[in-house]
Amino acid sequence: MAGKFEVYQDKAGKYRFRLKASNGQVIATGEAYESKKSCLNGIESIRKNAPDAKLDDQTLAPTAKA
Secondary structure, eight states: OOOOOEEEEETTTEEEEEEEEETTTTEOOOOSSSSSSHHHHHHHHHHHHOTOOOOOOOOOOOOOOO
16 A cells, blocks of 8 residues: 545644555645645645655764764
8 A cells, every 4th residue: 555645624724734654654744735726736746846856964964073
């Protein structure tokens, strides 16, 4: 079973999505959208733009202790 996107409304009535792995664990969440259409567009953007996304780790490497 593949993962799935779930679309829902939060307590403020905004539309959001979460991406769940096949085991049901939430692995990503979207921002709050004013409309369901915008929320669905956000999901489509992820599907289109991130299939081969590279990792850009912008954290500082730990300093070596002498």
